[in-house]
Amino acid sequence: ETGVTQTPRHLVMGMTNKKSLKCEQHLGHNAMYWYKQSAKKPLELMFVYSLEERVENNSVPSRFSPECPNSSHLFLHLHTLQPEDSALYLCASSQDPLSGSFNEQFFGPGTRLTVL
Amino acid sequence: DQQVKQNSPSLSVQEGRISILNCDYTNSMFDYFLWYKKYPAEGPTFLISISSIKDKNEDGRFTVFLNKSAKHLSLHIVPSQPGDSAVYFCAAFSGSARQLTFGSGTQLTVLP
Numbered sequence: 001e002t003g004v005t006q007t008p009r010h011l012v013m014g015m016t017n018k019k020s021l022k023c024e025q026h027l028g029h030n031a032m033y034w035y036k037q038s039a040k041k042p043l044e045l046m047f048v049y050s051l052e053e054r055v056e057n058n059s060v061p062s063r064f065s066p067e068c069p070n071s072s073h074l075f076l077h078l079h080t081l082q083p084e085d086s087a088l089y090l091c092a093s094s095q096d097p098l099s100g101s102f103n104e105q106f107f108g109p110g111t112r113l114t115v116l
Numbered sequence: 117d118q119q120v121k122q123n124s125p126s127l128s129v130q131e132g133r134i135s136i137l138n139c140d141y142t143n144s145m146f147d148y149f150l151w152y153k154k155y156p157a158e159g160p161t162f163l164i165s166i167s168s169i170k171d172k173n174e175d176g177r178f179t180v181f182l183n184k185s186a187k188h189l190s191l192h193i194v195p196s197q198p199g200d201s202a203v204y205f206c207a208a209f210s211g212s213a214r215q216l217t218f219g220s221g222t223q224l225t226v227l228p
Contacts, residue, residue: 004159035218040125042118043160043205043218056215090159102148102209105216107159 002026004108006091012114013081021076021111023091031096032074033105034066037088049074050096081115088112119143120208122219130227135193137222139206142187146208146217149182151191154203154221163204164191196226 004025013019025032034046048056049068063085065077074091092105121140129135141149147168152160166173166180166189173180179192193200206219 006159009157040220042120042220043207043216045215045217048215050214092159096214102165102211104150104162104165107152107161109157109159 004091004093004106006089006108006111008111009109010112010114012116013078014116015081015083017081018077018079020078021089021091021113023074023076023108025072025074025091025093025106025108027093027106029093029095029106030071031094031103032068032071033092033094034074034076035090035092035107037090037110039087043090047076078113081113083115086113086115117142118219120206120217120219122206122222124222125220126223126225128225128227129196131198132195135191135196135200135224135226137191137193137204137206137224139189139191139219140187141189141208143208143210143217144184144187145210145212147211148209149180149189150207150209150216151178151180152205152207152218154205160205193224196224198226198228200224201226 007022031050035043037043046060047066067075088110090110091108094105095103150165151163153163154160182189203221205221207216
């Protein structure tokens, strides 16, 4: 596998279910990100992990719970979601940018989530 | 309030002609601006970037222009090809916040 992979690619779940999204990067990066993309809206940054520590949590509801066990893996645990949480969830990785510098983010293909 | 705006949700261009995609931003502290391209069922892929201290960056058929006084950037694709048909996202990077802020995207369709 190369680049950034995400599983599953599609997920349908009920509001009472618990599920997890998985992301794996094979690029040797040390920062990983979760984004949410709803239809016709900008990508919204949800969580940032750098060196396996969470450095950003953009006011995301607690029904979304991230986990970063090592620099190559990132999970998003989901429970008691709402229909409005249906969206494309994208994972990305990069070298952690030093203050003021920029490092390109590489995206996975996303998980299309539908909450019934 | 969106800090990065792409006001055109879609654009259609004839093959061989120039495509111009526009983006406006509100935060004058952004350090870099980027364009990402997204095909269906794939994640966004980085296309081209420009530092806030430059006004133009060119890479093959793709050129990005930055007008800091107007807080506006644009992506020019010339000549446009059918394979360029995709959603193009404008994004801005803040070095202090160490994060990207994205626009809502423009669907480009290049007609053969």
